[in-house]
Amino acid sequence: MxxxxxxxxxxxxxxxxxxxxxxxxxxxxxxxxxxxxxxxxxxxxxxxxxxxxxxxxxGTTPNDPRRVAYVAQGARSAWGLTVRQVVELGRIPHGDTAAGPIERAMAAWGLTGLRDARIDRISGGEARRAMLARALATEPxxxxxxxxxxxxxxxxxxxxxxxxxxxxxxxxxxxxxxxxxxxxxxxxxxxxxxxxxxxxxxxxxxxxxxxxxxxxxxxxxxxxxxxxxxx
Ligand SMILES: Nc1ncnc2c1ncn2[C@@H]1O[C@H](COP(=O)(O)OP(=O)(O)OP(=O)(O)O)[C@@H](O)[C@H]1O
Ligand SMILES: [Mg+2]
Missing domain, CATH: 3.40.50.300 (P-loop containing nucleotide triphosphate hydrolases)
Structure with a gap:
């Protein structure tokens, strides 16, 4: 519990x-x-x-990043990671790379077909969805x-x-x-x-x-x- x-x-x-x-x-x-x-x-x-x-x-109270996920205004990832690797980063607070939450988050944001695409070589909207999927993979x-x-x-x-x-x-x-x-x-x-x-x-x-x-x-x-x- x-x-x-x-x-x-x-x-x-x-x-x-x-x-x-x-x-x-x-x-x-x-x-x-x-x-x-x-x-x-x-x-x-x-x-x-x-x-x-x-x-x-x-002056504000820091949160537990396993429970609260945040995507900043205009958030982009500049590194040459694949979409899946970016979404995987959402699991860092949990210290795992559990496939279930990662795959579900990519599917929810319509990214399954882009999993191996590099984040710096996809469109702005696609990259935005990858950042949103990263937050969702945390399962906050x-x-x-x-x-x-x-x-x-x-x-x-x-x-x-x-x-x-x-x-x-x-x-x-x-x-x-x-x-x-x-x-x-x-x-x-x-x-x-x-x-x-x-x-x-x-x-x-x-x-x-x-x-x-x-x-x-x-x-x-x-x-x-x-x-x-x-x-
Ligand atoms: N670090 C800072 N120091 C001083 N003023 C700041 C700082 N960050 C933001 N501001 C100011 O605080 C006000 C609110 O900014 P904020 O970014 O919260 O607005 P917003 O509602 O998100 O606007 P937008 O729709 O343009 O994103 C603005 O006038 C901005 O110039
Ligand atoms: Mg703003």
Whole structure:
């Protein structure tokens, strides 16, 4: 029996870097079985928040890398490793190269056919999926992803969102920074909207649309589906 693991959470967390306050009194407790979309304008503090949750910033609590996997914004591997070797790196926290989790992670991200391709000789979207598969191979209880769909084509982005929702359905706590509000509305169960380092909305995505629109300086539309529109 493994001891119950307390998911990382932020409680009234203030983060200052280089003398500047980037997060003001932010509280956010991800839940097991929930897929949260972290949204907000450029510079709002999304990366700072997810790095704080990952325990990577001064004054935050370091996490057990066997339980919490994190993929940074724009994460790439520059080494001449194969896709499979990159995904294998996700097992380092466990000290093994268990084939099961590695093969499952590659299959989940549609990489099986690319297993022997060098990571520095595949497309940006393919490389992004390899980084995401690396995190999944860790079999974490919490997955923290900073803009996972940034390099993905529309079909791959929808597939990624379906996978993240399915992982949450299996009990994982999934937190993903997303600029694609339409994807967040369609797939996430919870939305956290950040503006100027403060949480301005936290709830069901549809209920957060107005706050998201205000944060982006846009307006919320609903025809044919809820979405953001230019003012
Ligand atoms: N190490 C740092 N020292 C000082 N300021 C920083 C540091 N890192 C980020 N910032 C500032 O903190 C603010 C929030 O940055 P952050 O990277 O969290 O934004 P973001 O919401 O992820 O934006 P984006 O959508 O562009 O990725 C920005 O104004 C940024 O310039
Ligand atoms: Mg960012």
């Amino acid at each position: 493994t001891a119950l693991f307390a998911l990382p959470a932020l409680r009234c967390q203030t983060i200052a870097l280089s003398g500047r306050t980037l997060l003001h009194d932010v509280s956010f407790a991800p839940r097991a079985g929930e897929f949260t979309a972290l949204c907000g304008p450029n510079g709002a503090g999304k990366t700072t928040l997810i790095r704080a949750l990952a325990g990577l910033l001064p 209880v919490m997955l923290l992803l900073d803009e996972p769909t940034a390099d993905l084509d529309p079909a791959a982005a929808h597939a990624a969102m379906r996978l993240l929702r399915a992982l949450a359905g299996q009990g994982m706590a999934v937190v993903a920074v997303l600029h694609a509000i339409d994807l967040a509305l369609e797939y996430a169960q919870r939305m956290l909207v950040l503006q100027d380092g403060r949480v301005v909305a936290d709830g069901a995505p549809g209920d957060c649309l107005a706050a998201a629109a205000a944060a982006f300086g846009m307006r919320a539309g609903s025809d044919p589906a809820p979405r953001l529109l230019p003012l």
